Amino acid sequence: DAEIQKISGSWATTGKTKDRARHIATSLDLEAEKQEIHNHKLQAKYREIENKEVRFEEFQTKDAEYLLVAYGSSARICQKAVEICRSKGIKAGLLRPITVWPYPTKRVAELAHQVKGMLSVEMSAGQMVTDVRLAVSGKVPVSHFGRYGGVIPSPGEVVVALEKFINGGN
Structure with a gap:
């Protein structure tokens, strides 16, 4: 006491x-x-x-080989990045979670059976990438690309990050 x-x-x-x-x-x-x-x-x-x-949107996921997962402003940037990737012959798609809880775990897991890898794009140090990894359960590689401190990534930076990821980098 x-x-x-x-x-x-x-x-x-x-x-x-x-x-x-x-x-x-x-x-x-x-x-x-x-x-x-x-x-x-x-x-x-x-x-x-x-x-x-659970709420989410998809963009160009039907034939995607690589998936960008992004929410908020990052998702809008990634939509343009997907268009750039497609023009370069990279079959990229985007999953945009609208709700962070409940997280679209089931849909991310389904897409893991279709794609070769996922890149979580965030304007943070990578809080959502953990949710992506949990949903994927090791089925495909998952990496993170993030800018933070108020820095807004460009669609071009996202494309470069995805190309690096595709070529075996983080």
């Missing part, structure tokens, strides 16, 4: 008073079985949301 006092300030609720022992509530319901039932209901609700609310 002395250790708790060292960590906790006067603002902390420890459950201890002078006339009773300390008791910290660990869930919304003090009866674990009731909380478990509640958690099962939440999991069912999450599954329903994942089935009904």
Whole structure:
């Protein structure tokens, strides 16, 4: 109890008073079985949301051999990059997640059976590339191209990054 006092300030609720022992509530319901039932209901609700609310768009994916995965402004840049790639004979396509949760895991996994590799293009250090890798489950190589700190990549930079990826680079 002395250790708790060292960590906790006067603002902390420890459950201890002078006339009773300390008791910290660990869930919304003090009866674990009731909380478990509640958690099962939440999991069912999450599954329903994942089935009904996932949103994404595809561009040139029907015959794509390489897939760019990008959201937001990066997706618009990648759409132009796909057009440039196509003019150069590279069969590129784009998957644009609209919802980040639920993530379009199922569709990314399906496309992994069709393409030779995926490049996650982000204006960040690569937060979405983890979702892509999880969805792909090692079926195809996945790499990341990102600019951050406010730097906006050009479609040409994305094309160069994809060509490098195709040729075995990261």
